[in-house]
Amino acid sequence: MTAELVRGQNHPLPEARIEIRVSAGKPIVAGATLSDEQGAVHGVEWVAHPGSPTLPGIEVSKQAAADHRLACDLDALPESVHRVSVLLALPSGVGGPVRFGAVAAPFVAVTGLDGSEVASYTITGLDAESAVVALELYRRQGAWKVRAIGQGYAGGLAELLTDQGLPQAHQLAGTINEAVAQGLARSVAAPPPRTADGDRSRQAATPVRGQDQGGTAPQGVHGQVPPQHGHPGGQTSGSAGPSGAGTTGHGAPPSGYPSGPGQADPSAVTPSAGVGGPVNYSHPGRQPAAPPPPPPTAPPAQPGQPAQPVAGDATGWSMEERLYNQVWGMFEDLARSAAAYRSAVDFAESRMEQELDKVLSDPRSRIGGQGDAAREAARAKHSQLVDRARESLDRDLAQLTAESEVVEPALPPAFARWDNPVWQGYRVPMEVPMALRLGDLHLPESAGLSIPMLVRLPLERGLWIDSGRAGSVDASIADSDERRRLAMETAVAHAARLLAVYPAGDYAVHVIDPGGSGATALAPLTSTGVLAAPPAVGAAGVNEVLAGLTQRVDLVQMAIRGGAADSLPPDLDTAEQLVIVNDFPHGFDDRAVTQLRYLADEGPAVGVHLMLVADREDASAYGPLLDPLWRSLLRLTPVPDDHLADPWVGHAWTYDPSRVPNGSQVLQHVLTQVAAARRSWNR
Numbered sequence: 001m002t003a004e005l006v007r008g009q010n011h012p013l014p015e016a017r018i019e020i021r022v023s024a025g026k027p028i029v030a031g032a033t034l035s036d037e038q039g040a041v042h043g044v045e046w047v048a049h050p051g052s053p054t055l056p057g058i059e060v061s062k063q064a065a066a067d068h069r070l071a072c073d074l075d076a077l078p079e080s081v082h083r084v085s086v087l088l089a090l091p092s093g094v095g096g097p098v099r100f101g102a103v104a105a106p107f108v109a110v111t112g113l114d115g116s117e118v119a120s121y122t123i124t125g126l127d128a129e130s131a132v133v134a135l136e137l138y139r140r141q142g143a144w145k146v147r148a149i150g151q152g153y154a155g156g157l158a159e160l161l162t163d164q165g166l167p168q169a170h171q172l173a174g175t176i177n178e179a180v181a182q183g184l185a186r187s188v189a190a191p192p193p194r195t196a197d198g199d200r201s202r203q204a205a206t207p208v209r210g211q212d213q214g215g216t217a218p219q220g221v222h223g224q225v226p227p228q229h230g231h232p233g234g235q236t237s238g239s240a241g242p243s244g245a246g247t248t249g250h251g252a253p254p255s256g257y258p259s260g261p262g263q264a265d266p267s268a269v270t271p272s273a274g275v276g277g278p279v280n281y282s283h284p285g286r287q288p289a290a291p292p293p294p295p296p297t298a299p300p301a302q303p304g305q306p307a308q309p310v311a312g313d314a315t316g317w318s319m320e321e322r323l324y325n326q327v328w329g330m331f332e333d334l335a336r337s338a339a340a341y342r343s344a345v346d347f348a349e350s351r352m353e354q355e356l357d358k359v360l361s362d363p364r365s366r367i368g369g370q371g372d373a374a375r376e377a378a379r380a381k382h383s384q385l386v387d388r389a390r391e392s393l394d395r396d397l398a399q400l401t402a403e404s405e406v407v408e409p410a411l412p413p414a415f416a417r418w419d420n421p422v423w424q425g426y427r428v429p430m431e432v433p434m435a436l437r438l439g440d441l442h443l444p445e446s447a448g449l450s451i452p453m454l455v456r457l458p459l460e461r462g463l464w465i466d467s468g469r470a471g472s473v474d475a476s477i478a479d480s481d482e483r484r485r486l487a488m489e490t491a492v493a494h495a496a497r498l499l500a501v502y503p504a505g506d507y508a509v510h511v512i513d514p515g516g517s518g519a520t521a522l523a524p525l526t527s528t529g530v531l532a533a534p535p536a537v538g539a540a541g542v543n544e545v546l547a548g549l550t551q552r553v554d555l556v557q558m559a560i561r562g563g564a565a566d567s568l569p570p571d572l573d574t575a576e577q578l579v580i581v582n583d584f585p586h587g588f589d590d591r592a593v594t595q596l597r598y599l600a601d602e603g604p605a606v607g608v609h610l611m612l613v614a615d616r617e618d619a620s621a622y623g624p625l626l627d628p629l630w631r632s633l634l635r636l637t638p639v640p641d642d643h644l645a646d647p648w649v650g651h652a653w654t655y656d657p658s659r660v661p662n663g664s665q666v667l668q669h670v671l672t673q674v675a676a677a678r679r680s681w682n683r
Contacts, residue, residue, distance in 0.1 A: 002109075002117040002118065002119065002120055003118070003119040003120070004119075004120055004121075005119055005120065005121040005146075005147075005148035006121075006148060007125075007148050007149070007150045008147070008148065008149075009147070009148050010145045010146060010147040010148075011118070011119040011145060011146055011147075012143060012144075012145050013074070013110070013118060013137070013143075013144045013145060013146055014112075014118065015112055016073060016074040016075040016144070017072070017073050017074075017075075017112075017113055018072050018074070018110055018111065018112060018113070018118070019069055019070065019071055019072070019110075019111050019112075019113065020068075020069070020070040020072060020086055020108065020109070020110055020111075020135065021067070021068065021069055021070075021108070021109045021110075021111060021317065022067065022068040022069075022070070022086075022088065022106060022107070022108050022134070023066070023067050023106070023107045023108075023109075023317070024066050024067075024088075024103065024104065024106045024107070025066065025103050025104035026066060026090075026103045026104075027064040027065055027066055027091060028064060028065070028066070028068075028088050028089065028090055028091070028106065029049075029050060029064050029087075029088065029089040029090070029091055029157075029176065029180050030060050030061050030065075030068040030070060030086070030087070030088055031047065031048055031049040031050070031060050031086075031087040031089075031176065032047070032048045032055075032058050032060055032070060032072075032084055032085060032086050032087060033046060033047050033048075033084070033085045033087065033161075033164050033166075034046040034047075034048075034055065034058070034077065034078075034081045034083070034084055035081070035082065035083045035084075035085065035164070035165075036080050036081065036082055036083075037082040037083075039083060039164075039165070040165050041161075041164045041165055041166045043166070043168070044166070044168055044172050046081075047161070047166070047172060048060045049172075049175075049176045049179070050062050050063055050064070050176060050179040050180050051175050051176055051178070051179030056076055056077060056078060057072065057073045057074065057075070057076035057077035057078075057081075058070070058071070058072050058073075058077070058084065059071045059072075062179075063179075063180060064091045064180050070086065072084065072137065074137065074139075074144050082138060082139045083136060083137065083138045083139070084136070084137040084138075085133050085135075085136050085149070085164065086108065086133070086134045086135040086136070086137075087131065087132070087133055087134070087157075087160060088106055088108075088123075088131070088132050088134050089130060089131035089132070089156060089157045089160070089176075090103075090130045090131070090156075091177070091180050091181070092130075092156065092157075092177040092180075098130055098563055098564075098566065099126075099127065099128050099129060099130055099154075099566055100123075100126035100127070100129050100130065100132065100152065101126055101127035101128060101129075101566075102566070104431070104432075105122050105123055105124045105126070106122075106123045106132075106134065107120065107121075107122050107123075108120065108121050108122075108123065108134045108135055109121075109317075110135070110146050115317075118146070119146050121134065121135060121148040121150070123150045124150075125150065126150075126152045127152075128154045128566065129152025129153055129154050130153070130154065130155075130156040130157075131152070131153045131155075131156045131157045131159070131160040132149075132150065132151060132152040132153065132160075133149045133150075133151045133160065134148075134149060134150065135147065135148060135149060136149050156173065157169075157172075157173035157176055157177070158170045158173040161173060308402075309399070309402050309403035309406045309407070310406060311323065311326070311406050311407045311409075311410035312326065312410065313326060314326035314329055320412055320415075320433060320434060321434060323407065323410065323411060323412070323415060324415070324434055324435055324454065326403075326407060327407065327415070327451065327452050327454060328454075330400055330403060330404065330407070330451050331441070331451045333396065333400055334396075334397075334400055334443065334446060334449065334451060335646070335651060337392075337393055337396040337397070337400075338393070338443050338445050338446070338651060339650070339651070340389070340392070340393070341389050341390065341392070341393040341445060342445075342650070344385060344386070344388075344389035344392075345385075345386055345389060347385070348381075348382045348385035348386050348389070349382065351378075351381065351382070351385070352378045352379065352381065352382040355374070355377075355378040355381070356374075356375060356378050359371055359374040359375060359378070393445060397445075397446060397447070397449055400446075400449055401448070401449050404449060404450075404451075408420070409421075411437075411452070412433065413426055413429075413500065413501065414433035414435065414436050414437065414457075414497075414501040415433075415435065415436075415437050415452060415454060416437065417437070417440075417452075417658060418493070418658060418659065418660045418661060418664065418666055418667075419661050419664070419666075423666050423669070423670060424666070424669075426500065426669065426670050426673060427673070428500075428503065428504050428673055428674060428677040429501060429502070429503055430503055431503060432457055432458070432501065432502055432503065432506065433457060433501050434456065434457065435454040435455060435456050435457060436454065436455055436457055436459075436497060436498065436501060437452050437453065437454055437497070437658060438453050438454070438455055438463075438494060438636060438657075438658060439453045439636065439655055439656050439657045439658045440452060440453055440655075440656040440658070441453050441644065441653045441654065441655060441656070442653070442654050442656065443651060443653060443654070444654075450656060453655065455634070457501070458576055458604075458607065458609075459604060459609050460604050461600075461604055461632060461633060461634050462599075462600050462603070462604065462609050462610035462611060462612070462632065462633045462634065463491075463494065463609075463610070463611045463612070463633060463634050463636060464611075464612045464614065464630065464633035464634065464635045464636065465487045465488075465490050465491045465494075465611065465612065465613045465614075465636055465637075465638060466487065466614070466615070466616065466635055466636065466637050466638075467483050467484045467486075467487035467488075467613055467614060467615045467638070468483065468614075468615035468616055468617050468618070469483070469615075469617075480615075483615070483638070484517070484583070484613075484615075485520075485521060486638035486639060487613045487638045488518045488521035488522070488582060488613055489521045489638070489660075490636070490638040490657050490659075491521075491580055491582075491611055491613050492521055492522060492524055492525060492580075492667075493657075493658060493659065493660055493667070494611065494636075494658070495509050495525065495578060495580055495611065496524065496525070496530075496667055496670060496671055497658070498578060499530055499671065499674050500670045500671075500674055502575075502576065504674075504677035504678050504680065504681040505575060505678060505681040505682070506575050506576060507575055507576045507578070508532040508573060508575045508576070508577050508578070509525065509530065509531055509532060509577075509578045509579075509580065510531070510532050510533060510536070510545050510549070510577065510578070510579040510580070511525070511531060511535035511536065511579070511580045511582070512535070512536045512541070512542055512545055512546075512579060512580065512581045512582065513535045513536065513537055513582040513583070514536075514537060514538060514539070514541070514542055514582075514583065514586065514587025514588070515537070515583060515586065515587055516535075516537050517582065517583055518535070518582040518583070518613070519535070522535060524667045524668060524671055525671065527668075528668065528671040528672050528674070528675045529675045529679075530671050530674050530675045530678065532573075532577075533545075538587075539587070539589070542587065542588065542592055543591075543592065545579060546579075546592055546595040546596065546599070547595070549577060549579060549595075549599055549603070549608055550595050550598060550599065552572065552573075552577070552606075552608060553598070553599065553602050553603050553606055553608050555568060555569070555572065556568065556572075556606040556607070557602065557605075557606055560606070574607075575607075576607045576608075576609070577603075577607060577608045577609065578609045578610075578611060579599070579608070579609070579610060579611070580611045580613065581596065581610065581611065581612050581613065581614075582613045583613065583614070584596075584612050584613065584614040584619070585614065585618070585619045585622060585626070586618070593622070593625070593626070593629075596610065596612075596629065597626075597628060597629050597632075600629055600632045600633060601628075601632060610633065612629075612633060616630060636655065636657060637655060637657065638657055639657070640654055640655065640656045640657075641654065641655055642654040642655075643655060
């Protein structure tokens with residue numbers, strides 16, 4: 001059983017070869033010092049750091065990262081070493097946060113080589129400190145133990161190393177910072193390419209290379225989730241993936257989960273199709289993890305039958321990460337199986353056409369029954385090939401459907417549909433999840449099988465809820481007023497889910513409703529009191545909200561660029577901010593439009609996010625002025641629509657929004673708890 005340590009608590013280590021895993025919300029530096037029985041560090045050669053990552057018995061990361069693995073073989077340490085101190089520090093001079101109080105609390109875990117967790121420690125209570133001694137491994141009566149330390153230093157690495165008794169502390173701190181800066185510069189170009197070993201393999205058919213896969217797709221890496229999808233081949237076409245992120249048809253590869261089970265993000269997906277190889281849906285936003293804890297094992301399969309699916313049957317350090325990766329694997333499998341089926345059908349049709357052309361080009365076959373027999377034989381071969389491809393697809397769909405039936409009930413609230421019973425036992429979380437569900441994705445061949453569409457958190461781009469006429473049958477039937485109502489209800493459901501998955505006080509929602517037309521749809525938010533302020537109406541209300549959010553973006557940007565994040569005004573709300581804009585662009589002047597474009601472009605990087613509810617046709621009077629705004633947002637529809645285009649394998653994914661069941665009180669139940677937690681937090 002894992003020991004969850006608090007500061008000062010210790011726990012025995014059952015084995016000598018261990019790993020120390022560090023997880024933080026932002027890139028940090030990890031290192032270790034070796035000391036003798038009196039706690040003295042004898043020199044710089046007793047410090048493992050990015051510039052010198054390997055010492056006898058210890059190895060650390062070579063650069064700053066949000067996740068680290070430190071390998072430790074206690075038996076290989078010199079006999080004079082009685083203590084190993086694990087150090088964490090924020091990178092100096094790279095434009096990031098300068099104190100731990102401005103980032104999520106780092107989490108440190110000691111695990112065995114098989115991934116089994118021995119002890120863990122969440123380092124809380126840090127504020128102005130920029131370096132901290134996280135853990136200490138120490139020898140006591142021939143046995144090794146781990147102790148949670150959590151000692152922070154406002155003076156950074158130099159002060160920490162000085163406190164460790166190292167005379168060359170300032171010089172070594174400079175060496176470490178220089179090594180980290182060089183490492184960051186080298187790592188910006190692109191993440192390491194995904195190898196075939198990283199692909200999820202199951203009994204799904206390998207895609208047959210078709211005309212849409214001849215050649216190598218672009219390998220792009222973007223830290224921001226590109227805009228969501230429009231109609232395939234059109235100006236707003238995008239790329240699909242379970243993370244709900246896509247492209248705008250302007251050449252930017254998707255980032256997120258279909259492109260984004262990211263987003264953005266996840267929430268970042270970069271599908272690529274290589275010549276003769278499988279489609280690569282690698283996720284550059286997620287670096288390869290350490291060997292994870294062994295996932296749940298499926299019951300033994302009957303001879304000749306596929307293995308029974310198990311929820312969490314994927315790699316990852318936690319069940320949440322395993323489920324996220326499993327959903328992504330399901331999306332990948334469905335994409336590959338559908339690509340294989342379509343390619344096989346195309347091949348069968350091409351072969352039949354060639355054989356029929358050959359028959360018709362021979363005058364002798366036109367006389368007698370030879371021509372008819374040849375045509376019948378060509379059609380029979382075609383049917384045989386298509387039937388085989390369909391059998392393979394049906395087998396894959398059956399396996400994926402069985403897996404979906406196991407995975408859906410096991411999903412946490414952030415990944416679950418609104419009708420999942422997990423919401424009935426909802427409690428306000430203590431930490432932000434890795435992703436958020438915005439709906440479902442499916443293909444024409446997949447019938448009732450849908451894959452959750454997840455985007456990585458925090459959001460890396462705004463959302464556009466399209467209230468206009470989409471390509472689906474439902475949207476063409478609904479009149480304009482009904483479409484606007486559905487779009488606003490969809491926006492409220494997404495905002496409620498965002499509020500529900502963040503800890504109390506970590507997320508704030510503003511509403512701009514110039515004409516007051518969204519009052520009915522906004523009732524769940526206004527009646528429960530979860531909004532930061534009443535919905536803004538009229539020109540004065542619009543200007544006040546936009547001016548406040550624009551000023552917040554400016555202040556945070558200046559503080560970060562100047563390395564003075566701790567100098568922000570004390571009354572500045574540091575929570576993530578979401579502003580819902582209804583019925584855009586009606587009621588917005590040129591100044592307000594410019595502010596919205598600024599928030600869409602600059603806001604996500606500093607925690608301000610935009611959700612537009614708008615019909616693009618209504619904005620046609622603005623001409624190309626608003627095109628950059630649409631392209632910067634992730635397009636979602638309030639009704640099912642096949643606007644998520646996947647140019648890498650030629651799929652047009654149908655997006656189905658996440659709806660609250662009719663008559664359900666789940667939204668009221670969840671928002672009531674969010675409001676209560678917020679009031680308690682404010683006290």
